[in-house]
Amino acid sequence: xxxxxxxxxxxxxxxxxxxxxxxxxxxxxxxxxxxxxxxxxxxxxxxxxxxxxxxxxxxxxxxxxxxxxxxxxxxxxxxxxxxxxxxxxxxxxxxxxxxxxxxxxxxxxxxxxxxxxxxxxxxxxxxxxxxxxxxxxxxxxxxxxxxxxxxxxxxxxxxxxxxxxxxxxxxxxxxxxxxxxxxxxxxxxxxxxxxxxxxxxxxxxxxxxxxxxxxxxxxxxxxxxxxxxxxxxxxxxxxxxxxxxxxxxxxxxxxxxxxxxxxxxxxxxxxxxxxxxxxxxxxxxxxxxxxxxxxxxxxxxxxxxxxxxxxxxxxxxxxxxxxxxxxxxxxxxxxxxxxxxxxxxxxxxxxxx
Numbered sequence: 001x002x003x004x005x006x007x008x009x010x011x012x013x014x015x016x017x018x019x020x021x022x023x024x025x026x027x028x029x030x031x032x033x034x035x036x037x038x039x040x041x042x043x044x045x046x047x048x049x050x051x052x053x054x055x056x057x058x059x060x061x062x063x064x065x066x067x068x069x070x071x072x073x074x075x076x077x078x079x080x081x082x083x084x085x086x087x088x089x090x091x092x093x094x095x096x097x098x099x100x101x102x103x104x105x106x107x108x109x110x111x112x113x114x115x116x117x118x119x120x121x122x123x124x125x126x127x128x129x130x131x132x133x134x135x136x137x138x139x140x141x142x143x144x145x146x147x148x149x150x151x152x153x154x155x156x157x158x159x160x161x162x163x164x165x166x167x168x169x170x171x172x173x174x175x176x177x178x179x180x181x182x183x184x185x186x187x188x189x190x191x192x193x194x195x196x197x198x199x200x201x202x203x204x205x206x207x208x209x210x211x212x213x214x215x216x217x218x219x220x221x222x223x224x225x226x227x228x229x230x231x232x233x234x235x236x237x238x239x240x241x242x243x244x245x246x247x248x249x250x251x252x253x254x255x256x257x258x259x260x261x262x263x264x265x266x267x268x269x270x271x272x273x274x275x276x277x278x279x280x281x282x283x284x285x286x287x288x289x290x291x292x293x294x295x296x297x298x299x300x301x302x303x304x305x306x307x308x309x310x311x312x313x314x315x316x317x318x319x320x321x322x323x324x325x326x327x328x329x330x331x332x333x334x335x336x337x338x339x340x341x342x343x344x345x346x347x348x349x350x351x352x353x
Contacts, residue, residue: 208245
């Protein structure tokens, strides 16, 4: 139903006042024809005065009240000189905007609270696992197992692995905290991407031997210079390759392909592992999210690797995409800006031979 404008309502009230005044004058005084005209004119005059008094009185009152309310807004609207119905429409619009903003804030706070609870729960669980393992090994040794040299050495080695895992978790948490700092700057310099990939392969050699997984480049690349933070891009490649090993099948293969595309070098990391079900894709880059929780925890992953990858690439102004088929494998692709200088530079801009 269409709302009646305030001006029309005030005019209707004024007309009713004028008619009532006219009726009372005629009925009470029993005036002849000519005085009736005088009474009519007087009634109309009274109606006009009533309309003006009501209109401007209500308008001034509303204007003062709305100005008082709007001054608390970040961008208060200007309502001076507006008609009465325009002021009411503006007030309704501002109320709706504030209401929508508050609703979004409430939903965001609920989402953040849910994320905080989930994060704290995951962090506690991730820390609890190695701590309880270390505690169990030490208690067993204290209870007498230390007298058996073979058992003692086995338990100490297991405790050492558990402590290494806890250290890795804390280092990854520290890395994410630093990456999320808005004041963080990255060391953008030309570097050879092929060298970084080979260094990553060497650092993961022990893991590949355990699972008999081959790491290789699609073809023999000479040099391929890109612009970025060498250490952080090395961490990206290492995390993605390590992820392919953790979720890879024994005797599997991980292949890295480098392809020029306009002003970018596209890096594709593809494995023939177990693959990732599409239901996991939306949350894949969240902290502590695991596709196969028990398997990945047993393998020693912290659940933070892909989150770190995403943060580092965003600092470089790049995105990462993922395509996976269950039982066939997974492919991660991201780009890096080509370097105009085919030589690696130090932090002072000196060429590194």
